[in-house]
Amino acid sequence: MSRVDTELALIASRFQLEGAVQSISPYGDGHINDTYLITTDQRRYILQRMNTDVFPDTKSLMRNIELVTGFLKSQGKETLDIIRSNDGATYLEDSAGAWRVYAFIEHTISYNLVPNASVFRDAGAAFGDFQNELARFDASQLTETIAHFHDTPHRFADFKAAVQKDELGRAASCKPEIDFYYAHADVYPIIMDGLKDGSLPLRVTHNDTKLNNILMDATTHKARAIIDLDTIMPGSMLFDFGDSIRFGASTALEDECDLDKVHFSTELFRAYTEGFVGELRQSITAREAQLLPLGAKMMTLECGMRFLADYLSGDTYFATDYPEHNLVRCHTQIKLVQEMEASEGRMDAIVEAVMESGSAETAENAKGDAL
Known part of the structure; x- marks a missing residue:
């Protein structure tokens, strides 16, 4: 092993792994944590x-992750499996940082781009079901891991x-982008004001519902597990819905340099809405449904900002590969917001149609039950 590999192997040896470590290699493309795949002669770990x-x-x-994964397991849901350190802790610290290990969830895939509407519909259902399950969880047990995470104001x-x-003296070259975010200042308080005045219910939310945070079965392509639980906190369902649309209803990756490839797909918006609302139909409020399109726009504005x-x-927060990487990401988000704004009427009509189809289905079921 190289020097780095040897250091990582020493870290790995402090966790309760099955088998002898054969390799440790970088894994995934996350912005925040450093992630590695451990392969032993018996199984794999993250x-x-x-x-x-x-x-x-x-x-x-x-502690948040331990509580949530324990609750989901008690409900029979597949979720992250924390591998404890040799002294029984959920993580360990050393001079290089804080480390944790999860069991690798085998025979799964994830997507950075939506391959088709069916997969995105299933993704919506998966996050809707995730919220349904956590509706029975006592949110008061959770600690706010990042203060004001989706507090757009x-x-x-x-x-x-x-x-x-x-x-770094970059503002002068970004005046159009800066002006864009200043011009939208009037919409930033809407969701937070709704949480404060009670017109929007407080729910346990994932808060980072990108498509690649759902592990799909490699054969059936159906959702199996929601991962990346670092931002589990109380919030609005509009956060979860909106971030999924921001990421998944785009026709390009969030760091696509060619803006001609970046478009907001109303058909993918429809598919996700059908899945998400379909799972939450019994609990979604009229105000939440009304603001679903705004949730998509708000999370896209917030992320680009x-x-x-x-x-x-x-560039001190998001990992970057080149000096303009974050500016390129900002440009894709602005393009998506612009196309969302051009599609507002269509988005409203889609939500209304999905809600009405559910009402018709409920009425039909009630009629059948009465016969």
Whole structure:
């Protein structure tokens, strides 16, 4: 093994793994944590060095995950399986950082781009079902792992501070992008105000519902497990719905340089809405349904704003591969927002049709039950 491999092997040896370690290699394309695939002569595992700058309260973070995965397992759901350290802890710390290990969930795949509407519909159903399950979980047990994570007005305040500080002198070259986010300031408080006044219910939410956080069965392509539970916190269902649409209803990756390839698909929006609302039909409120399109727009605005703020601040949060990476990401999000705004009437009509089809189905079922 190389020096790095040897260091990782030493970390791995401190967890309760089955078999002798054969290899450890980088895995995945996440922005935040460092992730490795461990292969032993018996099975595979995921090793992660957690980003303690983003998640400074590692103890509370892992307690959240332990509570949620334990609850989901008690409901018969497939979920992340924490592998404990040799002393029985859910993670360990050393001079290089904080480390955890999960069992690798075999015979699964994930998608960075939606391959077809059917898969995206199933993804919507998976996250809807995830929220249904956690509706029975006591959210008061959870700690807020990142303060103000989807508090868009707070994110906007951070954005304005980054523009004002202009740490690397990049703001002058980003004036159109900066102006775009200032021009949308009136919509940023809507969801948070709804949570505060009670017009939107507080729910346990995943808060990072990108398509690649669902593991699909490699044969059936049906959802099996929701992963990346670091941001499990109380919030609005609009956060989860909106971030899924931001990521999944785009025709390109979020760092696509050619904006001619970046489009918002109303058909993928329809497919996800059918799956998500189909699972949550008994609990979704009229106000939540009305604001589903806004949730998609809000999460796209918020994410693009964060990419641009990070670019202005020297790329200290999101992992980047080249100097303009975060600016490129910002551009894709702006393009998506623009196309969402052009499609607002269509999005509203889709939600209304999905809600009405459910009402008709409910009425028909009730009629059948009465016969």
